[in-house]
Amino acid sequence: MANFSGRLGRLIEGLRRLPGVGPKSAQRIAFHLLDRDRSGAEFLENALAEALAGVGRCPSCRMFCEDDRCAYCSEARRATGQICVLEGPSDLIAIENGTSYRGRYFVLMGRLSPLDGIGPEQLGLPELQRQLTQGGVEELIIATNPTVEGEATAYYLAEMARAAGVKVSRIAHGVPMGGELEYVDGGTLAHALSGRRPI
Numbered sequence: 001m002a003n004f005s006g007r008l009g010r011l012i013e014g015l016r017r018l019p020g021v022g023p024k025s026a027q028r029i030a031f032h033l034l035d036r037d038r039s040g041a042e043f044l045e046n047a048l049a050e051a052l053a054g055v056g057r058c059p060s061c062r063m064f065c066e067d068d069r070c071a072y073c074s075e076a077r078r079a080t081g082q083i084c085v086l087e088g089p090s091d092l093i094a095i096e097n098g099t100s101y102r103g104r105y106f107v108l109m110g111r112l113s114p115l116d117g118i119g120p121e122q123l124g125l126p127e128l129q130r131q132l133t134q135g136g137v138e139e140l141i142i143a144t145n146p147t148v149e150g151e152a153t154a155y156y157l158a159e160m161a162r163a164a165g166v167k168v169s170r171i172a173h174g175v176p177m178g179g180e181l182e183y184v185d186g187g188t189l190a191h192a193l194s195g196r197r198p199i
């Protein structure tokens with residue numbers, strides 16, 4: 001792979017910071033922007049600068065937002081008494097678009113990972129604790145991922161909710177809709193079986 005220096009090199013280096021973009025893709029994107037789509041590159045430049053300057057975090061749920069508070073923290077949503085805790089903004093969008101849930105959210109922007117220096121503080125848990133103890137929250141729905149760290153985070157959150165006297169639940173993980181049992185891996189199947197519920 002050719003090594004570019006100077007401005008082109010810096011552009012490629014910048015593009016490589018994007019998730020899922022390797023050296024080859026970064027080079028291809030840089031050439032495309034400079035050769036074929038300069039107006040697109042300018043649009044991207046402006047959009048990025050504006051987003052960096054104008055998009056912050058909601059102080060209440062940590063979701064990205066442009067105003068003092070995000071739309072997911074409205075009074076109507078507060079009235080449901082539910083807070084759904086998620087690892088990232090994409091998880092919020094997935095729940096919002098894919099389900100009928102219309103309560104509030106709390107976006108951790110990560111998961112507990114002591115080895116990487118990510119503890120309760122980094123995930124904003126003192127703010128969640130404040131919300132749980134100040135009243136008005138009836139249920140904490142934990143929707144962290146079913147990974148080792150996601151499960152450890154769920155355990156920690158559950159303890160926090162119990163200590164605050166708030167009902168706590170964990171989203172079910174298991175067999176996908178339309179899936180067939182024989183093709184589901186053992187870990188998922190075990191999880192689904194242990195999480196069974198009466199019908």
Ligand SMILES: [Zn+2]
Pocket residue numbers: 058059060061062063069070071072073
């Ligand atoms: Zn919010």
